[in-house]
Amino acid sequence: MSAFRICVVGCGNMALTGHGPAYRKYASEHADTVLAGCCDLDRAKAERFRNEFGFERAYTDYRTMLDELHPDVVCLLSPVQYTCELAVEILKKGYAVLLEKPPGRNTEEISRILSQAQEAGVSVRSAFNRRYTPLVMKLRQLMKGERILNITYQMYRRNRRDADFSTTAIHAIDAVKHIAGCEYESVDFLYQNLPEHGGQVANIYMTARMENGSVAQLTLVPMGGTTVERVTVNTDRASYFAELPFWSNPDCPGRVRRMAGNEVTDDIPGDRLVDECTPFEESGFYEENRSFFEQLRNNAPVHCDLQAAIQPVEIADCIRRRIARYEK
Numbered sequence: 001m002s003a004f005r006i007c008v009v010g011c012g013n014m015a016l017t018g019h020g021p022a023y024r025k026y027a028s029e030h031a032d033t034v035l036a037g038c039c040d041l042d043r044a045k046a047e048r049f050r051n052e053f054g055f056e057r058a059y060t061d062y063r064t065m066l067d068e069l070h071p072d073v074v075c076l077l078s079p080v081q082y083t084c085e086l087a088v089e090i091l092k093k094g095y096a097v098l099l100e101k102p103p104g105r106n107t108e109e110i111s112r113i114l115s116q117a118q119e120a121g122v123s124v125r126s127a128f129n130r131r132y133t134p135l136v137m138k139l140r141q142l143m144k145g146e147r148i149l150n151i152t153y154q155m156y157r158r159n160r161r162d163a164d165f166s167t168t169a170i171h172a173i174d175a176v177k178h179i180a181g182c183e184y185e186s187v188d189f190l191y192q193n194l195p196e197h198g199g200q201v202a203n204i205y206m207t208a209r210m211e212n213g214s215v216a217q218l219t220l221v222p223m224g225g226t227t228v229e230r231v232t233v234n235t236d237r238a239s240y241f242a243e244l245p246f247w248s249n250p251d252c253p254g255r256v257r258r259m260a261g262n263e264v265t266d267d268i269p270g271d272r273l274v275d276e277c278t279p280f281e282e283s284g285f286y287e288e289n290r291s292f293f294e295q296l297r298n299n300a301p302v303h304c305d306l307q308a309a310i311q312p313v314e315i316a317d318c319i320r321r322r323i324a325r326y327e328k
């Protein structure tokens with residue numbers, strides 16, 4: 001097999017903490033991987049990333065990088081407001097793209113990316129890392145074949161005064177859809193405005209009816225007391241409790257438990273599911289990159305998971321616009 005060449009656009013926080021370590025590990029396990037180029041508008045950031053993770057060349061213009069290096073995949077880790085324009089341009093050039101969430105701020109943006117991917121006939125993955133978090137994968141495996149009755153998802157953060165928390169909330173919205181294995185039928189939203197922390201700051205409560213008849217409750221709290229993400233699922237046979245690890249939060253390395261009657265039938269700590277207890281493995285960054293790269297290297301049919309992301313983008317946009325009810 002010929003060399004597999006990776007290029008990165010955007011060398012900021014997520015690149016340094018989540019993705020860069022994943023590329024380094026992937027390259028150490030696949031000798032024919034070439035960490036070809038990284039690009040940031042800020043030369044110092046591009047150089048720092050190149051040095052830290054062993055990329056061959058650093059750029060400040062992604063077009064020049066792509067024209068010179070012709071990579072097999074482009075990882076787009078830019079700020080939300082530029083994702084759509086950059087993704088469309090890169091896809092137009094015919095490169096497969098893994099793009100950081102959200103894959104658009106509204107349906108118009110995600111539709112533009114999706115149409116361009118279809119026109120260019122290349123693979124795209126939206127980096128919703130909860131889908132690839134080893135404990136979430138294990139939870140889904142344990143529940144297989146059981147009928148889901150309800151899901152609760154608690155996303156708590158501390159001191160998050162973001163003007164637009166919907167771009168973080170979309171993780172929980174997508175994760176619930178992924179765990180339920182179906183789309184949302186309707187959602188009622190309640191906003192607890194916290195103007196003392198800034199004009200747009202609000203805790204968000206969602207009650208959703210899912211298409212498979214289950215009910216989901218999401219509590220999305222930017223101004224909580226700690227940083228955790230916890231999921232509870234009741235099925236027709238058992239109750240599941242998952243504590244997800246990320247960024248060294250108090251639940252690290254996390255665990256998932258299955259209880260049926262008075263018994264704990266499964267109790268799986270997160271550290272059993274990863275090689276090393278590092279945020280980039282525990283939180284799914286490694287697996288989301290690794291599995292996408294493997295698809296591309298094995299010439300798997302063109303795959304685009306953006307269709308499945310349209311509804312999470314629509315629902316996150318409801319939060320942005322403080323809509324009270326969503327119906328599919």
Ligand SMILES: NC(=O)c1ccc[n+]([C@@H]2O[C@H](COP(=O)([O-])OP(=O)(O)OC[C@H]3O[C@@H](n4cnc5c(N)ncnc54)[C@H](O)[C@@H]3O)[C@@H](O)[C@H]2O)c1
Nearest residue numbers: 010011012013014015039040041077078079080100101102
């Ligand atoms: N998966 C997660 O848990 C998670 C968490 C936070 C953020 N994110 C997502 O990650 C993405 C990046 O967030 P971040 O926190 O790293 O932001 P950041 O601002 O730290 O980094 C983004 C970098 O992109 C660079 N950039 C902007 N336009 C560019 C261009 N045209 N060419 C090259 N570089 C360009 C900026 O200079 C900046 O260094 C966002 O889409 C965000 O939603 C994901």
